[in-house]
Amino acid sequence: MRHPPRSVLAAVAGAVALIGSVTVPVVTASGAAPACSVEYSVTSQWDSGFQGAVRITNNMAAMSSWSLAFDFAGGQQLTQGWNAKWSQSGTTVTAASESYNGSLATGASVSAGFIASWSGSNAVPTSFKLNGTSCNTAVEPSPTPEPTDPAEDGPPVLxxxxxxxxxxxxxxxxxxxxxxxxxxxxxxxxxxxxxxxxxxxxxxxxxxxxxxxxxxxxxxxxxxxxxxxxxxxxxxxxxxxxxxxxxxxxxxxxxxxxxxxxxxxxxxxxxxxxxxxxxxxxxxxxxxxxxxxxxxxxxxxxxxxxxxxxxxxxxxxxxxxxxxxxxxxxxxxxxxxxxxxxxxxxxxxxxxxxxxxxxxxxxxxxxxxxxxxxxxxxxxxxxxxxxxxxxxxxxxxxxxxxxxxxxxxxxxxxxxxxxxxxxxxxxxxxxxxxxxxxxxxxxxxxxxxxxxxxxxxxxxxxxxxxxxxxxxxxxxxxxxxxxxxxxxxx
The missing domain is CATH 3.20.20.80 (Glycosidases)
Structure with a gap:
């Protein structure tokens, strides 16, 4: 529906421009059995910032909560994120699970995204740790867990x-x-x-x-x-x-x-x-x-x-x-x-x-x-x-x-x-x-x-x-x- 007349948002100088979208996996040693997999992707980039995402797959025992850590290598600064509690200390970025996505079964995956600033170069992180354990992406993506249904007294699953x-x-x-x-x-x-x-x-x-x-x-x-x-x-x-x-x-x-x-x-x-x-x-x-x-x-x-x-x-x-x-x-x-x-x-x-x-x-x-x-x-x-x-x-x-x-x-x-x-x-x-x-x-x-x-x-x-x-x-x-x-x- 077209809405009632409202204040018009002023045009913003320096419009966001898509530079490209690239997924950069972290490579493991040949034959290594990964404990967890992480895909890091830059989905869009503009003059002073970019949007990124991580997809985490857990191959260890089931977790009730998780925390992913990696280091920005090009002076990037995190500004905000979603689907995780994001923070940055020095070069180290941490994405901790939210209350609604902390449960991560063996073979299960979860994704989160963020916005960050950059200048000079937008170097890709080279290592990731999930709950302290080093990860890589040299495995096939694991299946997503079957969704669970809410309590019976709520609205129906349609x-x-x-x-x-x-x-x-x-x-x-x-x-x-x-x-x-x-x-x-x-x-x-x-x-x-x-x-x-x-x-x-x-x-x-x-x-x-x-x-x-x-x-x-x-x-x-x-x-x-x-x-x-x-x-x-x-x-x-x-x-x-x-x-x-x-x-x-x-x-x-x-x-x-x-x-x-x-x-x-x-x-x-x-x-x-x-x-x-x-x-x-x-x-x-x-x-x-x-x-x-x-x-x-x-x-x-x-x-x-x-x-x-x-x-x-x-x-x-x-x-x-x-x-x-x-x-x-x-x-x-x-x-x-x-x-x-x-x-x-x-x-x-x-x-x-x-x-x-x-x-x-x-x-x-x-x-x-x-x-x-x-x-x-x-x-x-x-x-x-x-x-x-x-x-x-x-x-x-x-x-x-x-x-x-x-x-x-x-x-x-x-x-x-x-x-x-x-x-x-x-x-x-x-x-x-x-x-x-x-x-x-x-x-x-x-x-x-x-x-x-x-x-x-x-x-x-x-x-x-x-x-x-x-x-x-x-x-x-x-x-x-x-x-x-x-x-x-x-």
Whole structure:
């Protein structure tokens, strides 16, 4: 959804430029039996800094916590990191496990990332120690451990089964709830992390509407903690805030959907939301420079918690840039050099591969083109998913092209007959609920899922807003969704 007018982030001089991505293994003596393996990679680099990652594989006895140590050899200075507690003393860098990823079984792997500065040279570390034991990478990657499931009283672990979402017992489930906007724009505008409170009381107010799902839009530059983001709102601070909100959503029995909303890449073509290269507006497609790294990091964060659902990219609109619909759908799936888009695009297949490559089998949602309002060729171009856990996402507002039952019957019904269908955003800019009443009935009649936009106290005439207060007081628009959810689930 395009948001209400907000302060525009000033263009930043010295834009980040990708130098290259290289994975540098530490070589062991021939025939040595490694106790642990570490891959160190530089995923992007700019004039004064770089983004790096480590992948650790434990070949020793199982660990309840871990600590990786290595030395920077070129005067690099760590600035921030994620998926580990990062610190630096002199040249020695330490990455210690977080509470959620400390358990490392024999043969198991874990990944973490960081941002650091450099000058002169960016020499690669030559030795690594895991809990004091020297490591190398001269072994095949070990399999990722099977994810564990959460407590029975939390939200269900969902998977796609035919055209239904089912839980661990095979019972059909629907995602019915709201969006909680803010995490996609506040940080990049230097104003915070979320828009409004995300304390337990505000999350409980969502549950009191009888919602069972909360979709949480995110920003890739904020999650990765890139240099243009205020460290107070990016990197580890941002990730921890997201994890805290996800935990609160789960504590109230609701399914969290983490979704990538705003991304890097300069686009000034048809329907451009901004001219900024940074993740300060909706872009037509995600970028190859950072989005796969974002999803690999998110997948590593939540691969042991399959109650968390992944929504790959908010509202693709390559159709506004390309000259044909076929080109748009090819761009959507395959990415690369897409006509009319000046940066290298990450296609939906690239993002599915990033999630599955990290070992996460969580349910994935993929929205179509035309701001996720067009699913007409979704079945033809859907990405391959080795986990077989993929659903279609769709967005609809009263001002969209596909906003009537005739279109829904002709383009949505064939998709819903083959795969689960989730309306990730439904809304109207009339401050009423007559339109979403029609949407909900069509979806109810077919046992499908939908989420209202949005649980924020905005002026609903400038952007659909469900509430006038975070205690759950609804707008006239929100009253329609609240009363409907209570009737269904009360």
């Amino acid at each position: 998977r796609a089964s035919g055209n239904k979402l089912v839980d661990a017992d095979g019972a059909t489930r629907r995602l019915l709830g709201v969006n909680r906007s803010g995490g996609e724009f506040m940080c990049v505008q230097g104003r915070g992390i979320f828009d409004g409170p995300v304390d337990d009381a505000s999350v409980k107010a969502i549950a009191d509407w009888k919602a069972n799902t909360v979709r949480i839009p995110l920003n890739e530059e904020c999650w990765l903690g890139l240099p243009t983001i205020d460290p107070a709102y990016g990197g580890a601070n941002y990730i921890n805030a997201v994890k805290d909100l996800v935990a609160k959503v789960k504590a109230h029995g609701m399914t969290p959907v983490v979704e990538l909303h705003w991304t890097y890449g300069q686009y000034t073509g048809n329907s451009a939301g901004c001219s900024d290269v940074h993740a300060s507006c909706q872009k037509p497609m995600p970028d190859m420079q950072y989005t796969p790294s974002f999803w690999a990091s998110v997948a590593n964060t939540y691969k042991n918690d399959r109650t968390v659902v992944f929504d790959l990219f908010n509202e693709p609109y390559p159709d506004r840039a390309t000259s044909t619909t076929t080109q748009a759908w090819q761009c959507w799936r395959d990415g690369g050099s897409c006509p009319g888009i000046g940066y290298e695009v990450a296609g939906m297949q690239d993002l599915v591969d990033s999630v599955r490559g990290a070992g996460a089998t969580n349910l994935i949602l993929a929205g179509g083109i035309a701001y996720s309002n067009d699913l007409s060729q979704w079945l033809t171009y859907r990405p391959a998913d080795p986990a077989g856990n993929l659903a279609a996402a769709w967005h609809v507002y009263n001002f969209n092209t596909c906003a009537n039952e005739s279109c829904w019957n002709s383009t949505l019904a064939p998709v819903a007959a083959q795969v689960p269908l989730v309306a990730g955003e439904i809304g109207e800019n009339t401050c009423a609920h007559g339109f979403i009443d029609q949407v909900m009935k069509w979806f109810d009649d077919r046992g499908l899922s939908y989420l209202g936009w949005t649980w924020n106290t905005w002026d609903c005439s400038s952007g659909p807003s469900l509430i006038s207060s975070y205690d759950g007081t609804p707008t006239a628009f929100g009253t329609g969704l609240r009363d409907h959810l209570r009737a269904l689930n009360g």
